[in-house]
Amino acid sequence: xxxxxxxxxxxxxxxxxxxxxxxxxxxxxxxxxxxxxxxxxxxxxxxxxxxxxxxxxxxxxxxxxxxxxxxxxxxxxxxxxxxxxxxxxxxxxxxxxxxxxxxxxxxxxxxxxxxxxxxxxxxxxxxxxxxxxxxxxxxxxxxxxxxxxxxxxxxxxxxxxxxxxxxxxxxxxxxxxxxxxxxxxxxxxxxxxxxxxxxxxxxxxxxxxxxxxxxxxxxxxxxxxxxxxxxxxxxxxxxxxxxxxxxxxxxxxxxxxxxxxxxxxxxxxxxxxxxxxxxxxxxxxxxxxxxxxxxxxxxxxxxxxxxxxxxxxxxxxxxxxxxxxxxxxxxxxxxxxxxxxxxxxxxxxxxxxxxxxxxxxxxxxxxxxxxxxxx
Amino acid sequence: xxxxxxxxxxxxxxxxxxxxxxxxxxxxxxxxxxxxxxxxxxxxxxxxxxxxxxxxxxxxxxxxxxxxxxxxxxxxxxxxxxxxxxxxxxxxxxxxxxxxxxxxxxxxxxxxxxxxxxxxxxxxxxxxxxxxxxxxxxx
Numbered sequence: 001x002x003x004x005x006x007x008x009x010x011x012x013x014x015x016x017x018x019x020x021x022x023x024x025x026x027x028x029x030x031x032x033x034x035x036x037x038x039x040x041x042x043x044x045x046x047x048x049x050x051x052x053x054x055x056x057x058x059x060x061x062x063x064x065x066x067x068x069x070x071x072x073x074x075x076x077x078x079x080x081x082x083x084x085x086x087x088x089x090x091x092x093x094x095x096x097x098x099x100x101x102x103x104x105x106x107x108x109x110x111x112x113x114x115x116x117x118x119x120x121x122x123x124x125x126x127x128x129x130x131x132x133x134x135x136x137x138x139x140x141x142x143x144x145x146x147x148x149x150x151x152x153x154x155x156x157x158x159x160x161x162x163x164x165x166x167x168x169x170x171x172x173x174x175x176x177x178x179x180x181x182x183x184x185x186x187x188x189x190x191x192x193x194x195x196x197x198x199x200x201x202x203x204x205x206x207x208x209x210x211x212x213x214x215x216x217x218x219x220x221x222x223x224x225x226x227x228x229x230x231x232x233x234x235x236x237x238x239x240x241x242x243x244x245x246x247x248x249x250x251x252x253x254x255x256x257x258x259x260x261x262x263x264x265x266x267x268x269x270x271x272x273x274x275x276x277x278x279x280x281x282x283x284x285x286x287x288x289x290x291x292x293x294x295x296x297x298x299x300x301x302x303x304x305x306x307x308x309x310x311x312x313x314x315x316x317x318x319x320x321x322x323x324x325x326x327x328x329x330x331x332x333x334x335x336x337x338x339x340x341x342x343x344x345x346x347x348x349x350x351x352x353x354x355x356x357x358x359x360x361x362x363x364x365x366x367x368x369x370x371x372x373x374x375x
Numbered sequence: 376x377x378x379x380x381x382x383x384x385x386x387x388x389x390x391x392x393x394x395x396x397x398x399x400x401x402x403x404x405x406x407x408x409x410x411x412x413x414x415x416x417x418x419x420x421x422x423x424x425x426x427x428x429x430x431x432x433x434x435x436x437x438x439x440x441x442x443x444x445x446x447x448x449x450x451x452x453x454x455x456x457x458x459x460x461x462x463x464x465x466x467x468x469x470x471x472x473x474x475x476x477x478x479x480x481x482x483x484x485x486x487x488x489x490x491x492x493x494x495x496x497x498x499x500x501x502x503x504x505x506x507x508x509x510x511x512x513x514x
Contacts, residue, residue, distance in 0.1 A: 092389060141452065156464075156466070163468065168398035
């Protein structure tokens with residue numbers, strides 16, 4: 001463990017937070033898990049809440065938890081995120097420690113609802129609706145099974161005993177803690193690294209370095225003394241770099257549309273009844289793209305480019321592109337886009353999933369309908 | 376500002392909680408619910424990455440995970456039904472006879488506290504039962 005910490009640049013604060021949260025949660029949940037001798041409910045609840053507070057502190061200090069004052073949509077997003085995540089985790093703990101399986105299924109329903117709220121925050125309304133519908137059915141069936149199969153008279157082995165409460169909790173929470181540490185290492189120190197917003201910021205520091213290198217090469221290519229042999233090679237290299245950095249914004253090909261141009265991506269929508277609106281949006285997008293390209297070239301030829309307005313322009317362009325494809329912040333055409341993706345890019349996977357469902361149905365019927373088998 | 380790391384952290388925490396429940400609880404139905412909670416954490420990860428990259432692949436993967444979870448639910452509940460028919464219990468510890476060789480059997484040391492239920496109080500009948508004198512009411 002110490003060797004791992006020596007290898008990895010984990011700050012002592014983050015390591016202490018993760019370790020403390022893991023230990024507190026392990027002891028707290030193992031005290032709360034059902035056992036025949038009775039459980040220490042007060043101490044367990046206290047330790048679990050303390051672990052949750054420490055974990056929230058870790059997330060807030062490592063990944064940024066400052067309230068976005070003055071920006072109402074960001075503030076609402078933050079509030080909803082914390083509300084849904086804390087609700088999901090609290091009811092997850094209730095699901096684990098509750099001895100009665102019917103009450104556990106009820107807690108699981110709340111876990112699913114809160115997670116669906118997070119899905120909605122992640123711009124996936126179709127998946128949210130599908131999850132609610134499917135898991136509502138699953139929970140009702142689970143209730144039926146509990147009513148059918150559990151003998152509610154007195155304590156029973158399956159409900160009032162736990163298998164290795166301390167070691168099992170340690171395994172699960174240590175796994176979560178290791179994932180936290182990995183996230184922390186991957187995210188870098190959030191204090192000095194710029195936050196990776198959702199969707200990703202258009203220009204990061206390494207992108208900026210790439211753009212500046214491309215600018216240097218373009219400048220070399222523009223110089224008449226050295227232009228002859230380098231203009232073709234370096235010019236195309238710089239263009240490719242810009243395309244790779246900016247993504248869907250300026251290049252003819254986009255890394256987010258699987259090598260197809262924007263026009264190709266828009267063609268299936270031309271038969272839609274909202275064609276006029278889409279064409280208007282596409283025209284505006286093309287105009288914006290040309291303006292952004294010009295601005296980008298000007299900035300690249302400038303020895304000390306002013307990146308901020310360029311970044312804003314590219315961000316706006318990217319968001320408009322994403323919005324047009326139904327994939328942006330506002331998921332207005334999410335269902336259309338998901339359906340199009342499912343039946344164009346993932347068709348074989350859809351067929352396989354259907355086959356899997358069929359096989360699972362046959363298997364469930366075959367397993368459950370065996371009669372007269374006794375021990 | 377909420378970043379992708381926040382969502383990844385929530386997904387990891389959901390997965391860890393589900394893992395704890397799956398490892399420690401002995402009721403088959405409880406273990407099944409905990410496995411479903413782990414899947415929810417995984418779907419959260421996929422959606423966060425999908426939104427980070429502005430790509431629909433995350434949502435499509437999430438849909439497939441929900442599909443596989445539905446298959447798993449059907450098969451798992453059918454298996455639970457079969458096991459219950461054989462052993463009359465949902466305790467996974469009742470099936471430890473199929474454990475690997477050389478693994479010691481787990482023994483439940485503490486006896487379960489049997490709570491003896493006190494029957495509901497009833498009034499002792501007093502006096503004599505009144506005779507039925509009136510005619511039956513016909514409606």
